[in-house]
Each structure stands twice: as C-alpha cells, then as structure tokens.
Amino acid sequence: MTHLLQRxxxxxxxxxxxxxxxLWFSVNGVGLALSRNxxxxxxxxxxxxxxxxxxxxxxxxxxxxxxxxxxxxASRIFAVSCLAGALTNAVFVLTAAHPPxxxxxxxxxxxxxxxxxxxxxxxxIGWTPRHTGAALAWLVGMLTLGTALPHLLRGSTLGLPWxxxxxxxxxxxxxxxxxxxxxxxxxHLPPSSGKARLLDGLAALxxxxxxxxxxxxxxxxxxxYALWTLAPFLVAxxxxxxxAPEAWVPWLSFTVIALGLAGCVGGGGLSRRxxxxxxxxxxxxxxxxxxxxxxxxxxxxxGMLLGLLALWGLTVIADSPQFSALAAASAPRERVGSTxxxxxxxxxxxxxxxxxxxxxxxxxxxxxxVWWLLPGPLLGLWAMRGICTDAPDTQDAPSPPGTRKTGAIxx
Numbered sequence: 001m002t003h004l005l006q007r008x009x010x011x012x013x014x015x016x017x018x019x020x021x022x023l024w025f026s027v028n029g030v031g032l033a034l035s036r037n038x039x040x041x042x043x044x045x046x047x048x049x050x051x052x053x054x055x056x057x058x059x060x061x062x063x064x065x066x067x068x069x070x071x072x073x074a075s076r077i078f079a080v081s082c083l084a085g086a087l088t089n090a091v092f093v094l095t096a097a098h099p100p101x102x103x104x105x106x107x108x109x110x111x112x113x114x115x116x117x118x119x120x121x122x123x124x125i126g127w128t129p130r131h132t133g134a135a136l137a138w139l140v141g142m143l144t145l146g147t148a149l150p151h152l153l154r155g156s157t158l159g160l161p162w163x164x165x166x167x168x169x170x171x172x173x174x175x176x177x178x179x180x181x182x183x184x185x186x187x188h189l190p191p192s193s194g195k196a197r198l199l200d201g202l203a204a205l206x207x208x209x210x211x212x213x214x215x216x217x218x219x220x221x222x223x224x225y226a227l228w229t230l231a232p233f234l235v236a237x238x239x240x241x242x243x244a245p246e247a248w249v250p251w252l253s254f255t256v257i258a259l260g261l262a263g264c265v266g267g268g269g270l271s272r273r274x275x276x277x278x279x280x281x282x283x284x285x286x287x288x289x290x291x292x293x294x295x296x297x298x299x300x301x302x303g304m305l306l307g308l309l310a311l312w313g314l315t316v317i318a319d320s321p322q323f324s325a326l327a328a329a330s331a332p333r334e335r336v337g338s339t340x341x342x343x344x345x346x347x348x349x350x351x352x353x354x355x356x357x358x359x360x361x362x363x364x365x366x367x368x369x370v371w372w373l374l375p376g377p378l379l380g381l382w383a384m385r386g387i388c389t390d391a392p393d394t395q396d397a398p399s400p401p402g403t404r405k406t407g408a409i410x411x
Contacts, residue, residue, distance in 0.1 A: 009127035010135055012183045013120060014142040016078070019176030020116040021146030022153075023085045023109055024052060026169040027092070029150025031232055032249060033162035038097050042233065046359025049229050051103045053351050055110020056117075060345035063114060074119045074126065075180045081115025082177025086170040088112060093163045116176075117143060118340050125328055126186025136321035136328075137268020144260035144317050147228055151254035158247050210330035212387050214343055217323040219380020220284055221347035223291065223373040224316055226354035230370065231256050233362055234309055238302040252306065256313040263318035276322035277387060283319035284384075287312060288377025295368045350376075 027034070027048050034040045040048075062068070068077060088108040095101035120139055128135040149172070153165035205211050232253045239248045267279040290312040297308065327343055357372045 009183060009186065010124065010138060012179050013123050013127065014138045016082075016176035016179040016183075017116070017120045017139055018142040018146045018149070019172040019174075019179070020078070020082045020085065020120075021113065021143045022149040022169040022172045023089045024113055024143075025049070025147045025228065026089055026109075026150045026166050027052075027096075027106065028229065028232065029152075029154045029165055029169075029250065030162040032236075032246065033154070034096065037162065042359050042362050046229065046355055047103065048106050049225075049359075050352055050355055051106040052110040052113070053225065053348050053355065055107040056113050057110075057345050057348050057352075058107075059111040059114025060118060060342070060348070062111075063118065064342045064345065073185050074122045075184050077115045078119045078123065079177040079181040081112045081119070082173045082180070085109055085112030085116065086173040086177075089173070090167055090170040093166055114344075118344050121324055121328070121340055123180070123183075123186060128186075135268070136324050137264040137271070138321075140317065140321040140324065141261040141264035141268075144264060145258050148254045148257035148260075151232070151250040151257065155247070155250035155254060158250075207330060209387060210327060212384050213323060213326045213330060214346070215383025216280060216284065216319075216380040217327065217343060218347050218350055219376040219378070219383065220319055220323060222350045222354045222376030222379075223287060224320070224376075225348075225351040226358045226373050227291075227312065227316055227370070228257055229355050230358055230362070231309070231313070234367065234370075235306070237367070238306050238309075241302040256306075256309050259310055259314045260317035263314040263316075264321055267318040268321060271322055271325070276325045277384075280319040280322040280326065281381065281384060283315050283322075284377050284380050286315040287319075288374065288381070290315065291370055291374050291377060294370050298367050 028045065031040075031045045034045065035042075063077075088105050092102060092105040092109070095105050120143075121136060124135050124139050150165055150169060153168045154162075157164045157168075205214065232249060235252045235256060236246075236249050239246065239252065242248075263283070267283055271279045290308065294305075294308060294312070297305065300308075324340065327340060354373060354376070358369045361369050361372070
C-alpha cells in the first residue's frame with residue numbers, strides 16, 4: 001500500500017490536505033443554522049473563527065519552539081493532528097450551545113490544524129523539490145477547497161441536523177491522516193540538527209529577501225481569512241436581493257471560496273514560466289483592486305456582484321502558494337519546518353484583528369466593512385517593492401547547500 005501511495009505523492013498529500021483542512025471552517029459552514037437554532041450572532045460566529053486562528057497560532061509557535069517540525073517525522077505529526085482534530089471537531093457538536101466550552105473546542109481544533117497545514121508544506125517540499133511553487137499551488141488549492149468544503153457539506157445536507165456536516169468533516173480528517181500515515185516522509189530534506197530554538201525559526205528574518213517575502217505574505221493573510229469569514233454574509237446579501245431561497249447561500253459560498261483552487265493551480269502553472277514573484281505580486285494587486293472597488297459597486301445587479309465576489313475568491317488565494325515557495329527557497333534548509341511555522345504564526349496572528357473588525361462591524365457597515373481589508377494588499381505590495389524579478393521554472397525549489405539563490409533585493 002505504501003509503495004502504491006508513493007508513486008503519486010503529490011496527489012496523496014493534496015487529497016490529505018483537503019480532508020484535514022475541512023476542519024478549519026466547519027462551523028462557518030453551518031453558521032446560518034447555528035444563528036437560527038442557537039441564536040448566535042455574526043459576532044459570535046466571528047469569535048468561534050477567531051479561536052481557531054488563535055489555536056493555530058499557538059500550535060505553530062509550539063511547533064517552532066520545540067522543533068517538532070524538524071525533529072520528528074512530518075507524516076506522523078500530520079496523522080496524529082488529523083486524529084486529534086477530528087475528535088475535537090466532533091465533540092464541538094455537544095458543546096456548541098455551552099460557552100466557553102465551544103470556544104475551547106475550536107481553539108483545540110486550531111492547535112491540531114497547526115500540525116496539518118505547515119507540515120503539509122514540508123511534505124510537499126520533501127517529496128517534490130523541483131517546481132515547488134507549482135506543487136504548493138495544489139496544496140494551498142486543496143486548503144482552499146477544504147475551507148469551502150463545509151459549505152458544500154451543509155448545502156448537500158439541507159433538511160438534516162446541522163451536526164451532520166460537522167461530523168462529516170471529522171470523518172474526512174481521519175481519512176486524510178490515514179493517507180499521510182501510509183505515504184510517509186519524502187527523501188529530499190536533509191536531517192535536522194535536532195536543536196529546538198524558536199530563534200532558529202526567526203533567523204531567516206535577518207535576510208532582506210525573506211523579510212520582503214514575509215511582508216507580502218503578512219499582507220495577504222490580513223485580507224484572506226477575513227474575506228473567507230465574510231463570504232457567507234456577502235453572498236446572503238445578494239441572495240436576499242435576488243429573492244432566491246436561503247438554500248442558495250451555502251452553495252454559492254462554497255463556489256466563491258472553492259474558486260481559489262483554480263486561482264492557485266493557474267498561478268502555479270504561471271509560476272513555472274514567469275516565476276513565483278511575478279504571480280504573487282499580480283494576484284495580490286488584483287485582489288486589492290477588487291477589495292477597493294467592491295463597496296463602490298453595490299448598486300450593480302446581484303448577479304454581477306456575485307460574479308465580482310467569485311473573481312475575488314479566485315485571486316485572493318492565488319498568491320499564497322507562491323509566497324510559501326519563495327519563503328521555502330529563502331529559508332535555511334535544515335530549518336524549513338520551523339521557519340515556515342513561524343511565518344505562518346505571524347501571518348495568522350494578523351488574521352485575528354481583521355476577522356474581529358469585520359465581523360463586529362458588519363451589522364453597522366455592511367459591504368463597506370471590506371475596506372478594513374484593504375491595508376493588507378497595500379502594505380504587502382509595499383513590502384515587496386524592492387525584490388528583483390526572479391527567474392522562471394526552477395527558482396521555486398529550495399536550493400542545495402552551496403548554490404546561489406535567484407532573486408535579490410535592490411539596495
């Protein structure tokens with residue numbers, strides 16, 4: 001079985017990522033049902049999302065501090081995290097109406113996701129060292145589809161209790177962990193030195209190129225997860241204007257978020273010819289322009305606004321795998337896991353104020369609330385202003401020791 005899985009490692013990893021990350025927004029997929037049945041407000045749903053983000057941040061910092069990502073087999077951490085995440089997500093069903101237990105369970109789910117997403121990136125780098133930007137495009141695309149999956153699960157179980165989609169996400173996570181456990185680790189990463197220091201994960205920030213890439217990624221994070229949180233609210237507004245049934249909301253929310261898969265894969269293909277930096281800059285600029293324009297165009301017919309929202313969903317995530325590839329190429333090879341974990345921790349810390357602001361102000365500002373996301377793309381592009389254009393095709397692969405990395409900072 002292991003030999004069969006290792007014939008197509010990238011397919012196995014991205015499918016496992018899809019299954020494991022379905023836990024991330026599992027509660028958001030049943031948000032309307034929770035509002036109707038349990039009386040939760042938009043701010044309550046925002047807090048549930050925020051605690052997942054906080055748990056993810058705490059988990060990534062723990063991984064970086066202890067060196068788990070570089071001291072233990074990534075496949076085992078991934079599998080254990082899927083199992084624990086499936087259990088905490090399932091137990092949430094029993095605590096949804098009992099704060100603060102509901103928040104505690106969502107925090108624990110975020111902790112588990114810290115062993116899924118960053119470790120998935122390390123698995124990709126270990127199995128497919130060439131064209132990392134294109135490979136990570138599939139991985140992040142599956143994260144996007146996994147984020148959208150709870151909306152699909154809800155749309156396909158309308159008329160059934162809201163608990164069903166949550167339990168379905170837990171089953172998917174178990175399947176993802178089983179796939180990675182059977183696959184194992186890739187052969188292309190060197191053994192770790194075994195040291196466990198948080199400063200090792202931060203060391204790459206001393207490099208101007210990595211610092212610029214990380215700045216772009218941080219701006220991207222500010223916009224991305226807040227938009228995914230707002231997607232059902234924005235979709236529901238247009239569905240109401242259309243006079244369509246409420247059942248359309250989960251299906252359209254799934255579509256808006258899931259289109260990010262096409263953005264990631266398309267961007268990954270372009271990165272092989274034009275470079276990860278070229279794709280990252282243009283995707284971030286495109287999503288920023290849509291963010292700027294969206295509140296100014298609310299007078300358009302609902303169908304056109306839904307189309308614009310779909311385009312936003314396509315572009316808002318297309319830069320993410322390219323930022324990860326650029327960061328992996330700049331990070332010390334023996335500390336790739338810790339470096340990516342720290343970068344993820346900082347980036348996801350920035351999602352907390354963005355989600356908090358937008359969900360708290362939605363009832364007062366409606367669509368104008370998306371302008372709170374605009375600083376992300378603007379500051380991200382500013383941070384990347386000094387990076388020279390990199391060469392296409394192979395620039396995304398982590399360079400072997402002693403070789404010169406492409407791309408430089410203008411001084």
